[in-house]
Amino acid sequence: MKFNLTLLTAAFAGIFSTSVLAADFNLKIQSSDPSGDKNFQVQQKWAERVETMTDGQIKISLLPAGSVVKNTETLDAIRQGILDGQVTATEYFSGKDPAFGLIGNMVGAWSNTGQLLQYINYGGGYELMTELYKPYGVKFIGGSTTGVESLVSKVPLDGVADLKGLKIRAPEGLVQQVFAAAGATPVNLPGSEVFTGLSKGVIDAADYTVFSTNQKAGMNDIAPHPVQPGFHSLPLIDISISQKKWDKMTPAQQEILTVSVRDFAIDMTTELRIADQAAVAKAEADPKITIHNWNDEERKKFRAIAKTQWKVFAERSPNAQKVYDSVTQYLEANGLL
Incomplete structure (x- = not known):
């Protein structure tokens, strides 16, 4: 029996290359x-x-x-x-x-x-x-x-004025800077400590994650005034x-x-x-939870504050300035600014 050496070599090469690739x-x-x-x-x-x-x-x-x-x-x-x-x-x-x-x-x-x-x-x-x-x-x-993140809060929040003096957990960087500019008192707290921080009064509110995750974690039970839809993150x-x-x-x-x-x-x-959507429906059926939905005017007020901080934050590095220029040009070109 004769073997085609070229074909046999190619076959083995293919098997070998596939195994290496994997x-x-x-x-x-x-x-x-x-x-x-x-x-x-x-x-x-x-x-x-x-x-x-x-x-x-x-x-x-x-x-x-x-x-x-x-x-x-x-x-x-x-x-x-x-x-x-x-x-x-x-x-x-x-x-x-x-x-x-x-x-x-x-x-x-x-x-x-x-x-x-x-x-x-x-x-x-x-x-x-x-x-x-x-x-x-x-x-x-x-x-x-x-998704646009919800805000969990132990106290009613219906607009920018309610942020004044609020002890709010927020990640380091721009988020803290914006909340501070809006009059809040940002607290640097790991995500794993948000629930404990709320229950013990270390913080009044928290920028954490989306509504359904907050609801599942029991955040809305100890902080029964969530803001949904969110307006910030x-x-x-x-x-x-x-x-x-x-x-x-x-x-x-x-x-x-x-x-x-x-x-x-x-x-x-x-x-x-x-x-x-399912979590919101469940929370709305709970008389102990009150969902706060900011009106357009209050959302615009917060965004105006945020825009001033984008520019300040952009000055921290040449790359940050590139980001600021890119995003704001895009927002303006698409009628979103």
Whole structure:
């Protein structure tokens, strides 16, 4: 029996290259969300879908918040090869460059998820994030968000005047700066301590997350005056991986990942919106909870305060100024400013 050596060699080469490819792309990606949150569950479905779409060539081990490093350290962990990627809120890196705080959560800029996603995908945000992450050896694949976050409060909040003197938990950076400018007293408190801080009176209110997550965690039971829909925070959630890993992928694999993240953004925003609607209905049926919905005039007042702080925050670094110019030009061009 004669063997075609050329064909046999090619067959073995194909098998070998496929096995190497699969081994190369077992990606260890850390999320900024705990495993019990709906956010993490949606992220897990995305990871499973990527494996299916690539026929097992890209496998993602999704790790909950804090599994390997702190949320603020994932960018360095990717550069050092400790992690392969992240699903995180970009604003966590504002300590490295204020630009991340500005593009990660430009307080008061976006009225809904569609506006932010349109900016990221079609308005220059993707290119800007790619530029910002380049020095860290990290490739920005794409962005999502959760939704306009609710505000949990122990006291009634019906407008900007009610923020005066309010002890409110808020993340470091622009969010704290805006609330301070509005007359509140921001408190730097980890997310894990929000419930305890509210119950013990350390804080009066908290900028935490979306309504359904707050409701599930019992926040509205101890702080029965939530503001919904929120008026302040709409964070950018980014999915990024090591640039070295990205460069080793085929164009087809890169395209699959890019499209998968756009699909993930639809899943994340839609599923959380549905969950929020159900949670609001449940809260409205509870006589102990009063939902406060700010009118347009009060929302405009808060946004006017936020806009003054965008400009101040932009002065902190050249990259922050780039973000400010990019976002404000986009908002103005689309009649949103």
